[in-house]
Amino acid sequence: MVEPVQTTPVLYRWPRNAAFGRAVPKTKFYEHSNVRTALRERFVDDIQRITWAYKLADDTIRLRGTTTVPEIQVFTIETKGADVSDEVLAAIDKTVHFPILFEVASTERVRMSAAQKTLDGKTPRIATYFTTEWQPVDAPRRPLPTALDLPSLYEALLESLLPVATRVGETVSEATDRLDRARKLQREIAALEKKLRTEPQLNRKIELRRQIKERTAVLAELTDPVPSNKE
Template sequence: MVNLLYKWPVAAKFGSRVPKEKFYEHGNVSTAVREKFVSEVQRITWAYKLAESTINLPGSTSVPEIQVFLIDTKVGDVADQVLAAIDKAIQYPIIFEITRATAGEAQIRMAAAHKQLGLGAPKISAYYSTSWLPADVERQTLPTAISLPTLYAAILDPLTPVKARPGEEMSEVADRLATVRKLEREITTLERKLRTEPQLNRKIELRRSLKTRQQEREQQR
């Protein structure tokens, strides 16, 4: 995991508290996820709004704006299902900052998923996160970008195991992310089988399959 937080532009500060009920009252949020909102979330703040009107970068249909949400936790962390419920309710890409207090020390981590907007519900990848960091850690300036889509890609780039390629659409990055996660699950399964397989000829087959999957994973990164 990377140790990174961004210094969000003052001009983009929004600072509006959002009742968590707004998210889990939607009919498509399960009872279990609603309970996570209640038990895990203390406060949700719409902290920053990165848009052409605030930071003078043009948007697109895929990234019209970028929102930054601050989530203060009750129990030390928040489940990805809670982040996904918020993401699905807001028709813009979101960067989350999650705070907690551990042994009296305030800590924070940044988390986000690749989010693809379309006519229906947004398509959301798995969530990726920084390490937990001291809340007063020195923040880095935002990456240089010529548009909101390029800024969004640059913000996510350090978080994910897949790096955006020149000229690549966010949907293509998300597809490669999904492929890498699938390959990683297959690699884990093959490694487990290899450790317990007693037959030599079968071990050779498993090693061959494992090497193939590892090569495929590297090609997607």
């Protein structure tokens, strides 16, 4: 599997000037969209409250936005049970035409989660979700990363959630693509290993081992923070 780097769990100290603090009814995220019944039930069963907690924008933190990142929103999702699924977060994400960072919180613990959002269409495109480990709700918080504008702040916030280190000069989007390719390879290797265990023919076993070795080498390249010149 993709091995995470050992990074310090991160929670941010959001600027007071950016506080928004507006409760948002859960129904707002599915009453006007094509959300299946099972997902609506997850909203009801898993979420206690949704709060639009902070708005990071030019008029709140004095960082210029662009058409790709006009503002950054921070939503707090208070859980009823143990957790909230990425599917629920995506349903919220798709209805808000700004990048969002989520804090998923219970009475005792909190985690950050976000997926890179692209705003070049009517419906935002959501990439893979990344999350921190659970932390105590009173865990220390760090200042926001230093940034020149909102796009660079968004990039830095997302990078802090990645389960592997980014390579020199690599964007979050490129790192996400690399991780997605690595996870696909992991699934392929697992399927080949399963076939190998039950394959009776020697020639087929040799071919399966060759395919596993080949994919494992590519996987090692994808997960190496310092790639070789061959990639």
